[in-house]
Amino acid sequence: MAAQDAAVESLRDREIGVEQEHLDRVYHRLEEKIHEAEFLMNDAVKRGQVGTPGALAERDAQVFRAGIHLNRLNSEFEDFLFGRIDLLLGKDGERGPDGAYTSVEPADDSVRDDATADIAETLHIGRIGVLDSDYAPLVIDWRAPAAAPFYRSTPKDPGRVVRRRVIRSKGRKVLGVEDDLMRPELTAYLDGEKLPVIGDGALMAALGQARSHTMRDIVSSIQAEQDLVIRAPAASVTEVTGGPGTGKTAVALHRAAYLLYQDRRRYAGGILIVSPTPLLVAYTEGVLPSLGEEGQVAIRAIGSLSDDAAGLEGATAYDEPAVARVKGSSRMLHVLRKAARGALEVPRPVDEGGQLAFGEEPAQAAVPATPARLRVVAFGARIELEAEELRRIRHNVLGGTAPVNLLRPRARKLLLDALWNKSSGRGRYTDPELIAELRSSFDEDVSTETPFLEFLDAWWPELTPRRVLAAMADERRLGRWSRRILNQGETRRLARSLKRLDAEGNGPLSVHDVALLDELQALLGTPNRPKRKREADPLDQLTGLDELMPQREETQWERAERLAAERTEYAHVIVDEAQDLTPMQWRMVGRRGRHATWTIVGDPAQSSWSDPDEAAAARDEALGSRPRRRFTLTVNYRNPAEIAELAAKVLALAMPGMESPAAVRSTGVVPRFEPVRDGDLAATVREEAARLLARVDGTVGVVVAMNRRAQAREWLAELGERVVALGSLEAKGLEYDATVVVSPAEIADESPAGLRVLYVALTRATQQLTVVSAERDMPDEDGVPDLLRD
Numbered sequence: 149m150a151a152q153d154a155a156v157e158s159l160r161d162r163e164i165g166v167e168q169e170h171l172d173r174v175y176h177r178l179e180e181k182i183h184e185a186e187f188l189m190n191d192a193v194k195r196g197q198v199g200t201p202g203a204l205a206e207r208d209a210q211v212f213r214a215g216i217h218l219n220r221l222n223s224e225f226e227d228f229l230f231g232r233i234d235l236l237l238g239k240d241g242e243r244g245p246d247g248a249y250t251s252v253e254p255a256d257d258s259v260r261d262d263a264t265a266d267i268a269e270t271l272h273i274g275r276i277g278v279l280d281s282d283y284a285p286l287v288i289d290w291r292a293p294a295a296a297p298f299y300r301s302t303p304k305d306p307g308r309v310v311r312r313r314v315i316r317s318k319g320r321k322v323l324g325v326e327d328d329l330m331r332p333e334l335t336a337y338l339d340g341e342k343l344p345v346i347g348d349g350a351l352m353a354a355l356g357q358a359r360s361h362t363m364r365d366i367v368s369s370i371q372a373e374q375d376l377v378i379r380a381p382a383a384s385v386t387e388v389t390g391g392p393g394t395g396k397t398a399v400a401l402h403r404a405a406y407l408l409y410q411d412r413r414r415y416a417g418g419i420l421i422v423s424p425t426p427l428l429v430a431y432t433e434g435v436l437p438s439l440g441e442e443g444q445v446a447i448r449a450i451g452s453l454s455d456d457a458a459g460l461e462g463a464t465a466y467d468e469p470a471v472a473r474v475k476g477s478s479r480m481l482h483v484l485r486k487a488a489r490g491a492l493e494v495p496r497p498v499d500e501g502g503q504l505a506f507g508e509e510p511a512q513a514a515v516p517a518t519p520a521r522l523r524v525v526a527f528g529a530r531i532e533l534e535a536e537e538l539r540r541i542r543h544n545v546l547g548g549t550a551p552v553n554l555l556r557p558r559a560r561k562l563l564l565d566a567l568w569n570k571s572s573g574r575g576r577y578t579d580p581e582l583i584a585e586l587r588s589s590f591d592e593d594v595s596t597e598t599p600f601l602e603f604l605d606a607w608w609p610e611l612t613p614r615r616v617l618a619a620m621a622d623e624r625r626l627g628r629w630s631r632r633i634l635n636q637g638e639t640r641r642l643a644r645s646l647k648r649l650d651a652e653g654n655g656p657l658s659v660h661d662v663a664l665l666d667e668l669q670a671l672l673g674t675p676n677r678p679k680r681k682r683e684a685d686p687l688d689q690l691t692g693l694d695e696l697m698p699q700r701e702e703t704q705w706e707r708a709e710r711l712a713a714e715r716t717e718y719a720h721v722i723v724d725e726a727q728d729l730t731p732m733q734w735r736m737v738g739r740r741g742r743h744a745t746w747t748i749v750g751d752p753a754q755s756s757w758s759d760p761d762e763a764a765a766a767r768d769e770a771l772g773s774r775p776r777r778r779f780t781l782t783v784n785y786r787n788p789a790e791i792a793e794l795a796a797k798v799l800a801l802a803m804p805g806m807e808s809p810a811a812v813r814s815t816g817v818v819p820r821f822e823p824v825r826d827g828d829l830a831a832t833v834r835e836e837a838a839r840l841l842a843r844v845d846g847t848v849g850v851v852v853a854m855n856r857r858a859q860a861r862e863w864l865a866e867l868g869e870r871v872v873a874l875g876s877l878e879a880k881g882l883e884y885d886a887t888v889v890v891s892p893a894e895i896a897d898e899s900p901a902g903l904r905v906l907y908v909a910l911t912r913a914t915q916q917l918t919v920v921s922a923e924r925d926m927p928d929e930d931g932v933p934d935l936l937r938d
């Protein structure tokens with residue numbers, strides 16, 4: 149037995165040695181390429197010194213290209229080379245642009261009658277493609293067509309693949325190999341020697357690894373059903389559904405990298421990935437760089453999508469469910485339309501002069517809400533417009549649907565018309581030319597007068613989304629805008645939730661406020677501002693360069709940076725956890741992809757939104773009539789069968805009849821049930837988290853009801869960085885080696901979608917799960933809460 153083990157080990161070592169040799173060749177070639185790129189950079193800099201505009205533009209372009217190239221080559225890929233396939237001869241002998249044979253099917257005579265065959269081609273697969281100096285492929289990019297059989301081949305449908313190997317390496321050192329035999333019935337020979345097979349496959353090895361606070365890519369073990377989605381054509385809409393742990397997020401990220409590889413030019417317009425929480429953004433954002441892609445992809449939390457959400461972190465506060473339901477509903481659109489127009493009448497916030505603040509009622513002899521009349525002097529006489537006339541003009545201007553801020557020039561024009569009609573100038577001449585001249589000087593005189601300008605500013609102020617949102621905090625006013633749209637209770641709750649904002653709308657935003665601000669931005673519009681001239685660069689002035697090149701064009705770098713900063717629309721939009729988007733959020737996301745192609749991944753069973761039909765309608769509106777291509781993922785790679793089985797009980801309650809995905813592995817460790825000990829919830833949770841910390845190498849997540857978030861953080865403060873406390877809604881998409889789910893009943897009762905939120909909480913663990921039940925969970929003698937019993 150020992151001799152047999154030793155033989156296996158020596159075979160493994162020999163195969164590791166074979167792959168090491170190949171990796172050495174790859175690195176040698178990469179070094180050559182890095183030198184080439186550095187040479188290009190230096191050469192480009194020299195060109196820059198010539199100083200003619202043509203040479204400068206060329207230099208910028210060259211530096212840009214060489215910079216990208218160097219960046220990719222220098223990236224510290226942990227396992228740059230990760231796969232290999234050994235293939236039979238193809239049906240035809242044609243080679244593709246990457247030097248590999250293109251045929252997927254084996255040639256008729258590739259297998260001999262005695263079930264032996266020769267390996268005709270060996271391909272190594274890696275994160276980027278590398279050709280040797282003769283243009284033969286040393287490494288095929290994982291996204292190239294030639295790499296597809298690495299993912300697609302199965303023993304049932306092997307194509308040309310005989311052996312599929314996953315290579316594990318760190319830096320320049322190969323650490324291990326794991327093989328899957330796709331044609332076990334064959335005896336295959338490579339260079340005259342029998343093809344060896346090592347290990348029991350790579351997927352299980354990958355799934356058993358400890359989790360950290362960042363997601364890993366799955367590039368070495370993408371499964372066939374996932375590969376179909378990743379490589380689906382970009383056109384129109386690709387919709388992917390699948391239960392927890394089926395790899396939807398992973399697939400979405402790999403698809404972004406794949407699309408960029410396929411058509412870099414087209415996706416220079418940017419790919420947007422919308423994620424439900426900043427936590428999930430932080431968890432996933434390392435995956436794309438590890439796949440060799442950066443820059444063109446923006447991963448944004450739904451709470452930071454609008455320009456108005458402060459900073460990239462955006463909004464993290466959550467409204468209580470009843471408020472969230474109102475703010476997310478498409479009925480809000482009608483309220484916001486009224487508010488965007490009605491806010492013109494709202495007094496402006498205090499300035500030094502002691503005027504009113506929003507939300508305050510006029511006190512004593514305060515300045516009136518909006519000026520009641522306009523008084524100017526023209527041609528030596530006073531002209532006035534009374535309240536009724538002003539009201540008529542405003543009504544007239546607001547007649548259409550144009551954005552309010554863009555209507556200001558029209559309001560100004562109608563005011564001048566009305567003043568002119570009352571002025572003495574009107575009847576002075578009959579000659580149209582003279583009248584026109586007089587009118588034009590009238591307009592100029594009046595419209596530059598301070599009283600007129602002050603009046604216009606107060607009567608038709610430029611509204612900001614935040615100001616309008618803050619104006620909605622006044623319940624009486626909001627009641628006017630929401631009449632026949634929201635009921636009284638909804639109006640009250642909405643107004644109250646907005647009291648967090650000051651008069652200018654500054655203050656903590658909730659995740660749902662962000663979609664409202666974005667809608668308001670669209671309703672209000674941004675007036676055109678005169679273009680600012682490019683600021684002079686002091687260095688250019690000092691060196692006299694500004695005189696040499698007075699109209700220096702933007703460089704390619706500057707242009708790329710500017711476009712990224714200004715980008716509001718994308719070429720492709722990927723929505724993760726799409727089941728959670730509210731109708732208002734769909735509108736916000738839809739505005740960013742009006743001309744885009746889309747990939748949408750989600751799971752209706754995990755939806756925390758209470759009205760899925762309303763959300764589905766909004767989604768249809770955002771996607772328009774684009775055709776949809778649908779995929780379903782069926783295998784759960786995250787949870788062991790023991791945990792998946794428990795979660796399935798909640799699924800049966802939350803969505804009767806819905807099937808849960810099949811767990812791909814089992815650990816033999818069943819979930820643990822722990823009732824609160826001695827009435828001390830904090831101590832029980834802390835002890836359970838500590839117990840799990842000792843049992844797993846990676847992370848432990850403790851999921852509590854949303855209103856216990858802060859509490860839970862305190863309970864766990866002493867336990868170190870491997871433990872994280874999460875509100876139920878924050879657990880979306882994340883995973884931990886072990887989780888503690890605290891009081892299923894509390895989580896389920898939190899909102900109308902509570903059972904689905906509980907389903908999410910129960911499906912976060914890759915190895916172990918403890919459920920802590922409080923009194924309201926009504927645990928039985930084994931500690932099993934009522935909700936989780938058979």
Ligand SMILES: Nc1ncnc2c1ncn2[C@@H]1O[C@H](COP(=O)(O)OP(=O)(O)OP(=O)(O)O)[C@@H](O)[C@H]1O
Nearest residue numbers: 366369370371392393394395396397398785786881
């Ligand atoms: N082919 C694969 N090889 C290795 N690991 C995989 C594979 N597919 C998925 N995984 C792993 O399974 C886990 C779950 O994947 P992911 O988070 O993408 O699932 P999901 O469908 O988005 O789940 P949820 O709906 O619960 O958010 C991740 O750790 C992911 O790396």
